[in-house]
Amino acid sequence: MKTKIEWGAAVRALEGWREGLSGGAADNADGGSNAAMPSVSTVAERYRQDAWAVLVSTIISLRTKDAVTLVSSRKLLGKAPTPQKLLKLDEAETAALIYPAGFYKTKAANLHKIAGILIDKYGGEPPPDMDALLALPGVGRKTANLVLIEAYGMDGICVDTHVHRISNRLGAVSTKTPEETEFALRETLPQKYWKRINALLVLYGQNVCKPVRPRCELCVITRHCAFYKSATGSTSVSR
Numbered sequence: 539m540k541t542k543i544e545w546g547a548a549v550r551a552l553e554g555w556r557e558g559l560s561g562g563a564a565d566n567a568d569g570g571s572n573a574a575m576p577s578v579s580t581v582a583e584r585y586r587q588d589a590w591a592v593l594v595s596t597i598i599s600l601r602t603k604d605a606v607t608l609v610s611s612r613k614l615l616g617k618a619p620t621p622q623k624l625l626k627l628d629e630a631e632t633a634a635l636i637y638p639a640g641f642y643k644t645k646a647a648n649l650h651k652i653a654g655i656l657i658d659k660y661g662g663e664p665p666p667d668m669d670a671l672l673a674l675p676g677v678g679r680k681t682a683n684l685v686l687i688e689a690y691g692m693d694g695i696c697v698d699t700h701v702h703r704i705s706n707r708l709g710a711v712s713t714k715t716p717e718e719t720e721f722a723l724r725e726t727l728p729q730k731y732w733k734r735i736n737a738l739l740v741l742y743g744q745n746v747c748k749p750v751r752p753r754c755e756l757c758v759i760t761r762h763c764a765f766y767k768s769a770t771g772s773t774s775v776s777r
């Protein structure tokens with residue numbers, strides 16, 4: 539069942555929590571980074587929002603822990619800071635550079651195909667266009683949204699497993715897939731929060747609202763959460 543969320547209050551609470559994150563209040567048993575930014579945002583900042591770097595790191599990040607994404611992205615982008623330089627490597631070298639990222643051989647093959655397409659059709663730059671990005675091999679809505687948001691500063695909602703799960707637990711949406719969640723959030727989440735919600739909920743999902751046994755006792759948004767209210771029978775504001 540869907541619930542109307544006070545998004546302003548929820549986002550403020552999550553941002554306050556994130557500010558305290560580097561103080562050590564949260565741990566990460568999933569092995570991800572404890573930095574207050576997801577890996578792709580860290581890469582985007584390190585490479586000054588370069589669209590190729592964001593695209594490469596986002597592809598590497600799929601089904602891969604943040605710590606591995608950071609190392610693999612740094613290794614590959616060190617050798618291949620442009621699509622042209624990537625094509626000077628062979629696929630096996632690319633795969634070795636991004637190993638142990640999940641599906642590293644498939645990702646290497648896709649990155650080589652993408653590099654060729656970018657050079658042939660887009661002057662060597664990932665295009666700032668959702669449909670054109672979605673036409674690239676191995677690029678889904680999550681990747682395309684992240685490139686548009688992180689590299690081009692455009693409004694988009696990047697929905698990964700954490701955003702999908704937490705949005706459903708909160709009751710903000712009632713959906714079965716991340717893609718459905720993206721479109722449902724576009725209807726309910728004020729646009730001014732679109733770009734910020736991914737980084738906030740990814741970190742929250744890694745540290746507090748975990749897939750199995752969410753740490754509701756540490757949660758700063760219990761009063762917005764349908765799952766919590768249903769589990770505790772709470773109808774009042776508890777935090």
Ligand code: SF4
Nearest residue numbers: 747752754757763766
């Ligand atoms: S109350 Fe629990 S289920 Fe709800 S958002 Fe917080 S951690 Fe997740």
